[in-house]
Amino acid sequence: MIEQVAELLQAAANTMVDNGVIPADAKYRIQVDRTKDKSHGDLATNLAMMLAKPCKQNPRAIAQLIIDSLPASDLIVKTDIAGPGFINFFLNQNQLLDTIAAALTNERLNMSSVDQPQVIVVDYSSPNLAKEMHVGHLRSTIIGDAVARTLEFVGHTVIRQNHVGNWGTQFGMLLAFLEEAKKKGDKVSMELADLEHFYRQAKLRFDESEDFKTRARELVVTLQSGDEYCLSLWQEFNDISLGHCQATYEKLNVSLTVEDIRGESAYNDDLPKIISDLSEQGLLQDSEGAKCVFSDDFKRKDGELLPLIVQKKDGGFLYATTDLAAIRYRNFVLQADRVLYFVDARQALHFQQVFSTAKKAGFIRDSATLEHMPFGMVLGDDGKPFKTREGGVAKLADLIDESIKRATDTVRSRASGLTEEEIVNIGNVVGVAAVKYADLSKSRTSDYQFSWEQMLSLEGNTAPYLLYAYARVKSILRRGEVDEQSLSQGGVLQIEMDQEVALANKLAQCHEVIGHVATKGMPHLLCTYLFELASTFSTFFEACPVLKADTEEQKQSRLKLALLTAKTLQLGLGLLGIQTLEKM
RNA sequence: GCACCUGUAGCUCAGCUGGAUAGAGUACCUGUCUACGAAACAGGGGGUCGCACGUUCGAAUCGUGCCAGGUGCACCA
Numbered sequence: 262m263i264e265q266v267a268e269l270l271q272a273a274a275n276t277m278v279d280n281g282v283i284p285a286d287a288k289y290r291i292q293v294d295r296t297k298d299k300s301h302g303d304l305a306t307n308l309a310m311m312l313a314k315p316c317k318q319n320p321r322a323i324a325q326l327i328i329d330s331l332p333a334s335d336l337i338v339k340t341d342i343a344g345p346g347f348i349n350f351f352l353n354q355n356q357l358l359d360t361i362a363a364a365l366t367n368e369r370l371n372m373s374s375v376d377q378p379q380v381i382v383v384d385y386s387s388p389n390l391a392k393e394m395h396v397g398h399l400r401s402t403i404i405g406d407a408v409a410r411t412l413e414f415v416g417h418t419v420i421r422q423n424h425v426g427n428w429g430t431q432f433g434m435l436l437a438f439l440e441e442a443k444k445k446g447d448k449v450s451m452e453l454a455d456l457e458h459f460y461r462q463a464k465l466r467f468d469e470s471e472d473f474k475t476r477a478r479e480l481v482v483t484l485q486s487g488d489e490y491c492l493s494l495w496q497e498f499n500d501i502s503l504g505h506c507q508a509t510y511e512k513l514n515v516s517l518t519v520e521d522i523r524g525e526s527a528y529n530d531d532l533p534k535i536i537s538d539l540s541e542q543g544l545l546q547d548s549e550g551a552k553c554v555f556s557d558d559f560k561r562k563d564g565e566l567l568p569l570i571v572q573k574k575d576g577g578f579l580y581a582t583t584d585l586a587a588i589r590y591r592n593f594v595l596q597a598d599r600v601l602y603f604v605d606a607r608q609a610l611h612f613q614q615v616f617s618t619a620k621k622a623g624f625i626r627d628s629a630t631l632e633h634m635p636f637g638m639v640l641g642d643d644g645k646p647f648k649t650r651e652g653g654v655a656k657l658a659d660l661i662d663e664s665i666k667r668a669t670d671t672v673r674s675r676a677s678g679l680t681e682e683e684i685v686n687i688g689n690v691v692g693v694a695a696v697k698y699a700d701l702s703k704s705r706t707s708d709y710q711f712s713w714e715q716m717l718s719l720e721g722n723t724a725p726y727l728l729y730a731y732a733r734v735k736s737i738l739r740r741g742e743v744d745e746q747s748l749s750q751g752g753v754l755q756i757e758m759d760q761e762v763a764l765a766n767k768l769a770q771c772h773e774v775i776g777h778v779a780t781k782g783m784p785h786l787l788c789t790y791l792f793e794l795a796s797t798f799s800t801f802f803e804a805c806p807v808l809k810a811d812t813e814e815q816k817q818s819r820l821k822l823a824l825l826t827a828k829t830l831q832l833g834l835g836l837l838g839i840q841t842l843e844k845m
Numbered sequence: 846g847c848a849c850c851u852g853u854a855g856c857u858c859a860g861c862u863g864g865a866u867a868g869a870g871u872a873c874c875u876g877u878c879u880a881c882g883a884a885a886c887a888g889g890g891g892g893u894c895g896c897a898c899g900u901u902c903g904a905a906u907c908g909u910g911c912c913a914g915g916u917g918c919a920c921c922a
Contacts, residue, residue, distance in 0.1 A: 706850070
């Protein structure tokens, strides 16, 4: 609806340019906003105020001229000029009714796809396989997954890329330790069951023994040169570690599969070529024995240039090299139009340097974009980086288990007439949803404070509140013995009371919100919307009897609003990677 | 030292391609259940939008300079 009004305004502006009212060189931008206050109508524009100066007339006079120039349309029933020169639009309610009715007839709630579908690579989760996944991987995994789902929904071709760290320096250490363990005849699979423990033990050996250290360094080199024995050890290690990851993804209802894994090792063969290509283009310089790319764009103090190191003096490659290789692959093999990196904000500088180098080296087509989607850290209740009670880094799997346990306890204490099986299932869904939603609902860019109490609370902008709202709507539909199919197809919509209008308007905004999430990579916008929808529904439900409505028509109409609310909540939560519950 | 991010109600956070009296939630206070699920709803108090200049008809939003906190800056990823 916003788009349609914007089009009308554009048409009006064009006529005014033709009339000579607006100078041809005047700069303006059509902006249509939803009003906060109903007395200002449904939509408003500040166009007249923007044009006042170039037209050399007072804004209210311009506003009147704009209104006079608007093409006839049955969309708008009334316009007002308000305040310093806002134009307020009161919309025809039939438009709203049509939108609601159409949404019910369709699986995707009649939301259109984008005009120009793109190929979008989404790089997210990307844990280091040397250790088990920990809290640090939570945000990338969850936010990236929500955005990937949303981009897919709006019609893009999404290629998920789990750029796991499996080729770095610390792998030599792990391989050496694995080798030792095998010689001693230990059961390796048992040893690796707790990766964290295994890593710490390996680190201990590394620090205490020179022989071990030497062996570890040898193994890195032989591994990277493709030695079969090393590769087999490495493969074994990878399989087990990846198994842990997949288990976590499944528990978290994250859509990543083994198909999406393309780790650092996948680019190994291309790394020497990256160096030679950079060299051929004259971008490479030797500095203190390392091969670097320097750029005027990145300076340190005293104007000294900041290097992007792509090859160490011992010949080893770094993650910058791998990232460059990945960029080239994503551009020329995957044909990406956009590449989104859901990676910690602390790596902002690294990405700036890598992106800049990639552009200069022609590793990316001009039409494509590389976008770092940074996010802040997870902090504990004390405002410091999140730690376990013992002060260590919290394993992701443990974190989820604790959330599920807490949620299950709450459900059990409140449960009435639920079987044990139902309680366990509800606890699972709520526990996982709580962790995910708490993260998703905060703006991505800032740090966020992790709080069990807040995320599992049944009140406020939380997963439990939304899941409850959904379950309550479904309960009404069950009690009303609604046949969803026939309710969706026929019948009348009559929207009279303020609360009905408010709900219908809110339902109609879904499409717009999802569009913003897709372009900005900001799932919290969807969270805010869903919470508003749920509370708008609660207000409606309080004021407007549904099953006890005055007339059959009114009942059918309100049931339709309830049904669309349920469908919208389910769809929105689904895009966030959160399951819904019919009962709770 | 340089760069990036953050500073909005007691607390947790929205709002930031400038727009109408700055919004939620929570906490606190007051109402509403012989129930279409009260895990809810209605209402109330609570703000120098870090500070100061500037641009503008209009600034939480843009610019500049400070202040405070966080993060990054050469062979780890």
